[in-house]
Amino acid sequence: MNYFFRTFVIYLLLIIGFSFIILDQNIDDLSGQDVESTVEFVYEAF
Amino acid sequence: MNKFFVNIYAFFIALVVVISLLYISKNQILNYYAIPLQDSLQKTTSLQDDLESGKIIVFGSSELVIYPDLKFLPQNYFNKDLKLPLRAQGNEGQQDFVIMSQLAACDNEKVRQNARVVVLLSPSWFSGSSDNGLTMPKFLEYMYPGMMNKLYFQSESDDKYKIFVSDYIKNNIAYIKNPNFIYEYAYDIIKDDYLNDEIKKIIIQNFDNKDPDVELVNYQNPILDYDNLKIEAAKNTLPVTNNIYGINDEYFTNIIQPEIDKGNFPFGITLPSLAQNEEYHDLLILLDFLKDYKIQPLFVMQDLHPYVFVNNREEMNKLMLTVKSKVEEHGYKYFDRWTYKKEDYKIGTLTDIVHPGELGWVDINQKIIEHFMTKEEK
Numbered sequence: 001m002n003y004f005f006r007t008f009v010i011y012l013l014l015i016i017g018f019s020f021i022i023l024d025q026n027i028d029d030l031s032g033q034d035v036e037s038t039v040e041f042v043y044e045a046f
Numbered sequence: 047m048n049k050f051f052v053n054i055y056a057f058f059i060a061l062v063v064v065i066s067l068l069y070i071s072k073n074q075i076l077n078y079y080a081i082p083l084q085d086s087l088q089k090t091t092s093l094q095d096d097l098e099s100g101k102i103i104v105f106g107s108s109e110l111v112i113y114p115d116l117k118f119l120p121q122n123y124f125n126k127d128l129k130l131p132l133r134a135q136g137n138e139g140q141q142d143f144v145i146m147s148q149l150a151a152c153d154n155e156k157v158r159q160n161a162r163v164v165v166l167l168s169p170s171w172f173s174g175s176s177d178n179g180l181t182m183p184k185f186l187e188y189m190y191p192g193m194m195n196k197l198y199f200q201s202e203s204d205d206k207y208k209i210f211v212s213d214y215i216k217n218n219i220a221y222i223k224n225p226n227f228i229y230e231y232a233y234d235i236i237k238d239d240y241l242n243d244e245i246k247k248i249i250i251q252n253f254d255n256k257d258p259d260v261e262l263v264n265y266q267n268p269i270l271d272y273d274n275l276k277i278e279a280a281k282n283t284l285p286v287t288n289n290i291y292g293i294n295d296e297y298f299t300n301i302i303q304p305e306i307d308k309g310n311f312p313f314g315i316t317l318p319s320l321a322q323n324e325e326y327h328d329l330l331i332l333l334d335f336l337k338d339y340k341i342q343p344l345f346v347m348q349d350l351h352p353y354v355f356v357n358n359r360e361e362m363n364k365l366m367l368t369v370k371s372k373v374e375e376h377g378y379k380y381f382d383r384w385t386y387k388k389e390d391y392k393i394g395t396l397t398d399i400v401h402p403g404e405l406g407w408v409d410i411n412q413k414i415i416e417h418f419m420t421k422e423e424k
Contacts, residue, residue: 004052011053011060019064023075026245030199031083032191032226039221041183043108043138 072252084253086192091256093135094152094196097161098260100341101131102418105145106166108138109348109401116397117282118275118407120414128268132414139184141171142328146335147189147211151196153203160262162418163336163343166410169350169384170400172325172365173315179324182221185214194228198236199243199250207335208233267419272412279404283394291353292393294403302354302399314357315350317365329369333376344417345373346381346410351399352388359386381413 068075077084096103104110104120117123124132136145145165149157172178189197189211197208212233215222222229237243289298305311320326336343347366352359363386373380383406385391397403402410 003049004056007053008056008060011057012063015060015064019068022242022245023249026242026249027076027083029227029242030191030195030246030249031086032228033082034086034190035186035226035229036223037181037183037186037221038223039182041139041181 076249076252083192083195083249086190087195087250087253088192089190090151090192090196091254093133093148094154094157095256095260096133097149097152097163098154098156100160100162100263101133102162102164102265102414103133103135104164104166104414105140106134106136106164107140107168107171109166109168110134111137112401113397113403116404116407118279118404118411120407120411123407123411124414130265130268131263139181140188141180141184142167142325142332143180143210143214144185144188146207146328146332147185147197148193149332149335150203150207150211151189151193151201153201153207155202156260158338159340161339162341163339164414164417165332165343165345167329167345167347167369168400169348169362169366172323172329172369173317173362178318179328180214182218185218186222191226191228195246195250198228198233199247200254203335205233205237207331210331265419267415270412270415272408275408275412276405279408280394282404283397291351292396292403293351293354293399294397297398312354312356315355315359315362317358317361320365320368323365326365326369330372333372333378336378337376341418342378344379344381344414346413347384348400348402348406349383349385349391349396351396352385352391354399379417381410383409 093103102124110119110121113119115122117127119134120132121134124130135148142165149161149163194211197203197211201208215225215229216232219225219229284294286292286295286298288295289302291298293302302311305313317323347369350362355362363384366382366384366386370380370382383395383402392405394403395406395409397406
């Protein structure tokens with residue numbers, strides 16, 4: 001039982017750590033702020 | 047018990063515990079981490095809701111915003127006078143490719159079934175020497191990170207349209223200042239990273255707060271006397287006192303007169319070859335994309351004032367005929383406001399040299415009504 005509990009805690013921590021890393025990375029990838037262009041749009045009347 | 051099975055058992059119990067915890071506390075976790083993401087995605091739901099509801103959406107460019115007080119401007123006339131919902135989407139510089147990109151981002155079965163789309167095409171989109179087509183600042187204005195996320199991780203559109211967008215970004219990446227993840231990596235690279243791709247889809251799905259049952263918009267054909275409306279439109283138009291072309295006084299004084307003084311009047315139309323005409327190729331992609339829409343979209347080709355844009359009008363006319371035939375080949379309705387010959391142009395249709403005036407809008411509004419509000423829907 002002790003062995004089961006020890007491995008359970010280790011796996012729990014590992015999975016939490018792994019989940020945190022991939023969630024953090026993916027949310028960071030998705031939550032980019034608006035970006036600007038290096039050129040400006042110039043409206044030409046004609 | 048065998049240690050191997052104890053490990054397997056412990057691993058699965060731990061996995062179930064973590065998944066349960068994540069599920070229970072997903073809102074708190076995501077709200078804590080990702081308010082900017084939520085805000086960016088929230089911006090995208092309005093267009094998708096309107097597409098799903100069947101509200102008429104008029105995609106266009108400067109004509110939708112340059113004279114915002116015109117009575118017959120569609121967003122004014124339909125919403126205020128007719129009390130019929132209509133959305134105007136776009137401003138100066140919005141062109142075929144970014145219209146397709148937005149529609150691809152919002153694509154799903156409900157949109158395909160219900161969307162009523164009008165595209166106001168401008169001949170000037172297709173002209174210019176070698177620099178026609180969409181510019182990056184306008185792409186970024188409409189395909190901001192939230193819309194890009196929607197396109198890559200939520201849209202049901204065919205992958206080929208996502209790849210068109212991805213290729214456009216790749217070819218123009220130099221025009222993006224500090225590109226972030228969604229612009230930096232090509233769609234096929236993002237898709238190949240299976241685990242992260244799936245996680246991003248789950249995250250996006252969890253932020254999707256949009257109403258799953260958007261109320262459908264049904265239109266009743268208003269019985270309008272268009273001859274009377276044209277008389278009203280003429281009355282609403284300020285009298286033209288300084289030119290014979292029907293160009294509003296202010297525009298003529300500020301824009302045209304200086305060109306006359308410099309000897310640059312009348313103007314010519316510069317055109318690239320069809321093979322090099324970026325806008326023409328973008329239009330073909332848009333036409334192809336719309337083929338799954340159940341309600342036929344309406345394309346309106348606007349005009350270039352025939353008394354002002356005189357030189358090379360024959361070549362432009364050939365291009366306009368090609369565009370028309372391509373739209374009609376796809377089975378879409380095409381309302382042709384392009385006039386090749388001066389004799390066919392009605393003075394006052396345009397308020398300046400490219401934008402419809404009150405009179406021009408009455409004609410376009412009539413076509414929108416006739417196209418989307420048939421008698422069967424009464």
